[in-house]
Amino acid sequence: MSNSLSSELLTGIAHKYGTPVYIYDTEKISSQYHSLTNEFSDQSVRFFYACKALTNISILKHIHALGASFDCSSINEVKLARYAGIPAEKILYTSNSIAFSEIEEAQKEGVHINIDSLSNLEKFGKKFGNSYPVGIRLRPNIMAGGNINISTGHAKSKFGIPIEKIDEVIDLVEQYNLNIAVLHVHTGSEISDVGLYMKGVHVLLDLAQKFPTVHTLDLGGGFKVPYEEGDTRTDIHLLAEEIRNAFDLAKQNTGREYKIWFEPGKYMVSECGYFVVSVTVLKETAATTFAGVDSGFNHLIRPMFYGSYHHIENLSNPGDEKKKYSVVGNICETDTFAWEREIAEIREGDLLVFRNAGAYGMEMASNFNSRFKPAEVMVKDGKPQLIRKRDTLEDLLKNQVI
Numbered sequence: 482m483s484n485s486l487s488s489e490l491l492t493g494i495a496h497k498y499g500t501p502v503y504i505y506d507t508e509k510i511s512s513q514y515h516s517l518t519n520e521f522s523d524q525s526v527r528f529f530y531a532c533k534a535l536t537n538i539s540i541l542k543h544i545h546a547l548g549a550s551f552d553c554s555s556i557n558e559v560k561l562a563r564y565a566g567i568p569a570e571k572i573l574y575t576s577n578s579i580a581f582s583e584i585e586e587a588q589k590e591g592v593h594i595n596i597d598s599l600s601n602l603e604k605f606g607k608k609f610g611n612s613y614p615v616g617i618r619l620r621p622n623i624m625a626g627g628n629i630n631i632s633t634g635h636a637k638s639k640f641g642i643p644i645e646k647i648d649e650v651i652d653l654v655e656q657y658n659l660n661i662a663v664l665h666v667h668t669g670s671e672i673s674d675v676g677l678y679m680k681g682v683h684v685l686l687d688l689a690q691k692f693p694t695v696h697t698l699d700l701g702g703g704f705k706v707p708y709e710e711g712d713t714r715t716d717i718h719l720l721a722e723e724i725r726n727a728f729d730l731a732k733q734n735t736g737r738e739y740k741i742w743f744e745p746g747k748y749m750v751s752e753c754g755y756f757v758v759s760v761t762v763l764k765e766t767a768a769t770t771f772a773g774v775d776s777g778f779n780h781l782i783r784p785m786f787y788g789s790y791h792h793i794e795n796l797s798n799p800g801d802e803k804k805k806y807s808v809v810g811n812i813c814e815t816d817t818f819a820w821e822r823e824i825a826e827i828r829e830g831d832l833l834v835f836r837n838a839g840a841y842g843m844e845m846a847s848n849f850n851s852r853f854k855p856a857e858v859m860v861k862d863g864k865p866q867l868i869r870k871r872d873t874l875e876d877l878l879k880n881q882v883i
């Protein structure tokens with residue numbers, strides 16, 4: 482895989498700030514964003530970065546400076562985005578299974594809101610009537626995405642209002658004179674098949690006809706990026722073309738035009754991220770040679786939680802002969818990052834780097850086993866800057882009432 486940050490730079494950062502450390506290349510984030518905006522430059526499209534992927538304030542500020550908007554999945558993400566200086570108009574709160582009080586808070590903040598249940602829609606109607614435009618998240622009953630754990634639009638998914646309930650939605654809209662501005666779907670993460678993505682788009686285009694006030698169709702996120710050699714990436718050029726055709730046709734047939742929103746998470750920040758760890762222990766066994774590292778699923782849970790592949794390289798000994806290693810963490814439970822993976826010969830003390838660590842890496846980290854969360858470093862204009870300090874014992878104790 483091509484390196485955009487050099488091994489020397491990653492090694493230097495690891496030596497300066499210690500390991501484990503997350504490192505983000507802001508240039509890569511910029512180029513990902515621009516590749517989206519370029520492909521959609523002739524359409525009325527806004528990109529709301531799904532900040533659940535990575536919420537470090539410095540990263541939010543960088544993405545804000547690019548001109549992006551922000552999709553949030555909790556009221557705290559909304560508050561972090563506001564803290565980062567992002568205006569309310571550029572923030573969208575797409576909630577699921579939340580207490581109505583969070584929606585009230587979001588309304589007070591003045592951000593866009595997508596509601597994903599009939600009960601919250603009714604509460605919203607009772608409290609706000611048509612005074613505040615609102616979006617509805619629908620569940621299109623489409624299976625899409627890398628695997629079942631990251632699929633959200635299928636018929637057993639908790640997300641969104643199932644489309645078979647559309648008459649109940651319309652009843653509520655009429656009863657409370659709701660101003661439905663946006664219809665939303667997000668069918669899953671890592672959707673490489675543009676045809677499948679378009680299925681969700683067509684569901685929205687059909688249903689939008691039932692909502693005269695709708696001016697925007699929010700198509701969610703879910704663009705795939707490659708994680709391993711030979712892996713696919715969503716063809717954004719083709720997607721832009723298909724979307725252009727579908728919306729043109731809808732305009733011809735219905736006379737209606739819509740603005741388009743997207744909510745990319747992984748596409749924006751997966752490839753910008755490098756997670757560097759140190760090898761603490763080598764252990765040869767009959768089954769495999771373990772390379773134990775100073776991290777675990779407390780820092781990068783994707784391999785254990787979703788069976789995700791993260792490419793691993795030996796930064797300290799890159800040219801040496803490849804051998805098979807099982808890379809494991811130091812957590813007091815099974816935590817295997819990779820089983821029997823070919824990696825250039827590993828010695829204790831070597832630095833290993835995990836690729837594609839920007840999205841849902843640090844963001845899903847915890848303090849399990851009372852370990853510290855890693856430091857985060859951002860590389861901007863070629864210069865590394867610390868954007869989050871490693872935890873200390875005080876962090877583990879700070880909320881305990883002793």
Ligand code: LLP
Nearest residue numbers: 531667670671702703704744745746747841
């Ligand atoms: N919009 C909504 C409403 C979402 O729920 C999500 C992700 C996104 C946008 C962004 O999706 P993306 O472009 O990143 O695929 N932790 C999992 C991914 C879970 C995605 C949850 N929702 C992983 O590490 O694979």
